[in-house]
Amino acid sequence: MAKYSNVKPILIAVDCIIFGYDGEHLKLLLVKRAIEPEKDKWSLMGGFVGDDENLDGAAKRILLELTGLHDVYLEQLHAYGNPDRDPIERTVSVAYFALIDINKYSKQINDQYHAEWFKLKEIPKLIFDHDKMVKAAMDKIRYQAALHPILFELLPKKFTIPQLQALYEQVYDSPIDNRNFIRKITASGLLIKQTEKDKSNSRRGAFYFKLDKQKHKAQFQSFLNLTAKSK
């Protein structure tokens, strides 16, 4: 069958905004760009969409390349296609954001890409329109996290309530009343208390919790409101 005539093809790339949380700080994984132009500048991890790949597949592959991780929370954010966004060649980029458990991340791999985790407030200037992508991803995460329990994707299997609260506080850049937070979280029924404690941050130690994955899945679509509006 004939192909569409007179249509100029365009390159299609995928860029990943990768969030991680180490229990203290919300971070972004960036790589040093290996090719010209903008060589050695900080950039999102990206790549071109392969021949037999769909967009989600490309994003998964790129994420796997950089982090060694399968089964990561990944969501399409937005497609960016200004004609001049890449000075070399017309490229449309479909941006995805990923939420990963930073502990599962295999550090060896990143040497190849000169990858580094940056605290959100210390992100350097990025190439092309990647700054815009990061901002959009943050906005979307705030929007999503206000209604759905997505932030658990950033946590390790076992985590403490203080860690969880600190995560919410960083996403919304505002303090949360601890007493109301505990109430809301326990009322959601999403957490299963463990017997062990994390004693690295206090004398008393904070109990570990696990996510009840059944309930998490079941409640994901129901409009929760896990945020608080404290000063």
Next chain:
Amino acid sequence: MAKYSNVKPILIAVDCIIFGYDGEHLKLLLVKRAIEPEKDKWSLMGGFVGDDENLDGAAKRILLELTGLHDVYLEQLHAYGNPDRDPIERTVSVAYFALIDINKYSKQINDQYHAEWFKLKEIPKLIFDHDKMVKAAMDKIRYQAALHPILFELLPKKFTIPQLQALYEQVYDSPIDNRNFIRKITASGLLIKQTEKDKSNSRRGAFYFKLDKQKHKAQFQSFLNLTAKSK
């Protein structure tokens, strides 16, 4: 400067999911596909992204071509890129949804494309993955309309409260308590009552209202909740 080597270009299209509301029914504007394959099948209005166009620009152009309308509410929905989604040639489609005032729509233009408005519940089978796009658009509109006053984009300058309510009822496919609805809507302060009435649907007639565009803009980002949960 050298181009990226070994990267296969892909065609980039934009497809528009165009919603309209005639005061009675929420509708979708579809066109009869003019070219093979799937010639004469119903389809979303789409087109390829031009050389000097960004994605939003392409969507605007395509919308203008079909409807004759500028300044339409338009939002990027999702990018679709399965390798086999278009049997002719690998094409990534960026879907946009549009909310238009159906009265402003110029009927002459659509003859060229054999366009037709379909009630939401009477949409025919569409080509390629366009069904999926329509479903995603409906989901997104429900999501958005629950928090932001976007449905006003579908209404003419002057509209009645019964029309507005019927619109919400169709979007959520469930009846709304009229007394609570009026209270909520008037409390929002978004409506300005006119002196005229629409007498086409009742003896008494229903007052026309206009949208307070200042307040609409101001309140758009604040998380409203304009929906009701009546049976």
Next chain:
DNA sequence: AATATAATCGTTATTACAACGTTAATTAAA
């Protein structure tokens, strides 16, 4: 005058929740 639709007013019970107070438990350090 009858009638159908539009619009207003009112009530009640429930839920969500922010803001703040208080206390018990735990354990490292003094």
Next chain:
DNA sequence: TTTAATTAACGTTGTAATAACGATTATATT
């Protein structure tokens, strides 16, 4: 052993939102 720091839990109060009703009034056409 006592002290201090921290986590975790329970309680209170006031307010706002709102769903689910009931009842009534208004209006203009037939």
